[in-house]
Amino acid sequence: MDGAWSVPTPWTDAARSSARGVSPELASGLAAALPLPRRRTRPALATQLDLAVGTPESDVARLKAHVRDSARNEPGVYLMRGAHGEVLYVGKSTQVRTRLLSYFRLPWPEHRHARLLRETSRIEWEPLPSEFAALLREVRLIRAHLPRYNVRSARPLDKWWVITIARGPAPRLRIQRASAAARSRDVAQVIGPFASRRPLQDALRVLNDALGLRDCSDRVPMHTNDSAELFEQAHPALQRTPGCHRYETRRCLGPCIGATSEYAYRAQLTRAKAVLEGRDDTPHQHLVREMTVASAALSYERAGWLRDRLTALQEFDAQLSRVREALTRPSFVYAVPGRDGDDRLYLVRHGRVMAEARCGDPHAVNALQAQEINAVQPPSGAMVDQLDELLLVESWFRGRNGADALVADTVVGALEKLAMHVQTAGPLATTNSHYERKTPPEIA
Template identity: 35%
Template sequence: MDALFGDQPIFGFGPDPLSPHPPRSVDAVGDASIDGLKAKVIQSCPRVPGVYGMLDRKGNLIYVGKSKSLRSRLLSYFAASNSQEKGGRIIESARAIQWESQPSEFAALVREQQLIRRFEPRWNVQGVPKRQRPVYLCLGKNPATFFTISRPSKAKTLKQLTSEDCIAVEGPFYGAARMNAVVETLNKVFKLRDCGQKQTFQFADQLQLFDLDHRPGCLRLEIGTCLGPCAAACSRAAYDQRVSAAESFLDGFNHEPLDIVQQQMETAAANHQYELAGRARETIKSLEYIDRKLKLLSQARRRFTFIYAVPGHDGCGTWYLIHSGEIADCIAAPRNASEYDAIQDKMKSWASMTASQLDRGHGAHPHTLSLVASWFRKNRDELDQRTFAPHAAWDGKKGPGKWTGKRVVV
């Protein structure tokens, strides 16, 4: 195996910050031929949930995936019907496969997201890929707030981006070209500036020593798509009112952009301006995408604050603390009354932590919001069957809940 991977083999996926259980072993198989690799997968890969990584001949991790059945998923890459698809191209480049079992499909999903963010495998299209990096829609940058897109890096996390530059950050979204068009439309609809930070701004109610005429920095004031904070054409209060409307859009409550562009398209079509109507239609498609995503994230923040009890096929069950839609913490699920009594201090801490709503993007793991929202949208039954409020496991007035062996009863 050492000859196959060269001088720097990659074995193992590293620590798992969102697993309360001991580190899990990683198994790996390798072969110079696709048939040989398939035979080794058949021989040793189990039918359990987990994550897997494809490695090339130099030992570089080129793809990360997850599955509720590792064996079935990995064998699908070798199917003849898959040879011309993405999976077939990945397996042609692979010379080894490593996998790490997980106690549940949800744990595998969380682990996959971590690994994609950490290693940035070149064949992963979503996560943090080379070809399509996620972007975030930002509302910020004083003194005149406006919409921009940003790509948080390892040097500047999403939380740092929010606290330093922006009053609101939402995402992730995919497709930088589409999002650039969305940003342009949103700034026009809400009449916010989109000029550079070197532009000088002067609001109408801002005191000045001399009575000067301020020239606008572009044509947008003249055509009515900007309030003109650079030319003292609006007051600070008037501009902030439009910023508040823009923030409401990010919260999923304001559909003004869609309504305005829809009206523009209908007007253009009625006036036989079909090229203009066509451009408006493409803009609507982008706005509908972002509107759906914002609704999903907003609902998750408002609704999803609870403990999510996920059983493990190997006895390694996990209690995840979901706070305002984000994974905030986790512990090993108690298996008996004594283990339940032992976690009462943690339950008290969780009950206190979730007493207030979490601001957008300010949790320890803000990137998990989209994952949690998507998971519960696809697995609605889990909300009723496996979630309960933190205070149900601890209540300062009533004392600890009663452990029944299966669930908590207060």
């Protein structure tokens, strides 16, 4: 035990001295006279945390005093930032002061919103003239920062599914969360959004079987036969025997075993895009013909199986029709009465807000009118970076807010409707109490 640190005690030294022929009394006296060696001690962790982040109770009290003294009950968005300036949460309300103060009344540590406050070092808010402006600003801030506390209810992309087509020699039709597609870098086209994954799986299985597209994992390497011809001598491993079950049953072109060329596979992928865009119904007609033949041959089990596959495609096509209707919606101008006379115009093209202007700013209104004249080609698929805005516009005009929306085909028409609305209803109330939410937003 040489070199080990120990605290000498009368008992241990007396025992050792007795073994060496020293009396216990002398050993006790030596132990009392010798100084105790100092142990290596670590600083207290609580002290380090207190120096780093301060006392949570005092920080929360400081934030509450700041909100109570500075915030106002008006529409707007608010951001909660962490110790390093990162955005933890983005929210919106038509009464910002009341919403923020409601966070401080929640029990800690039981409630997750109260735990969020303990991680917050700064609260910022931005007043906006209307609820629509606040919703639009919230969506764009969440898209820009992707805060980790904004999940499920406050991050609309997490609740929806899309079909993506990646880049590469033999891409497949892939079902992804809209949020995952937004973060992906290899996505070439997006179709959606859809509310459920299961109908997409059934329909894409039928579509892949009809057109011979692969549905295997992205980890499976692709070896088209045109690349195999180029590298046949250098890579003899590319000459593989068929091992794909879907290829052997004639439901896949077999790009993984060199059974097709990249050109032939992309030709079928182009047909799949045409089906998704509503320009081709060949798979539907093929299933109808096969079902008719099976019924005539009294093969009712096969006819029923084909009927189920046709039903899956038809239901899928109905969902695609709703998506295409939102994407191909003609442009219109939406006038929104604002707080304290801050009325605004929004140019909506194909389900997305392209530009906005304050009605009190003549230069901004003229610029919006000039942009309205420019023709924009309707997109064939949803742009994943603006999918959240598409969802926002769809839900806004489909719900109670769309019934009395001041919508017109032109900027001039929207201004005329806004003027008539102001004369009839008068300016907006300063409290906007009609849109007040009684509970804080859900955080999961």
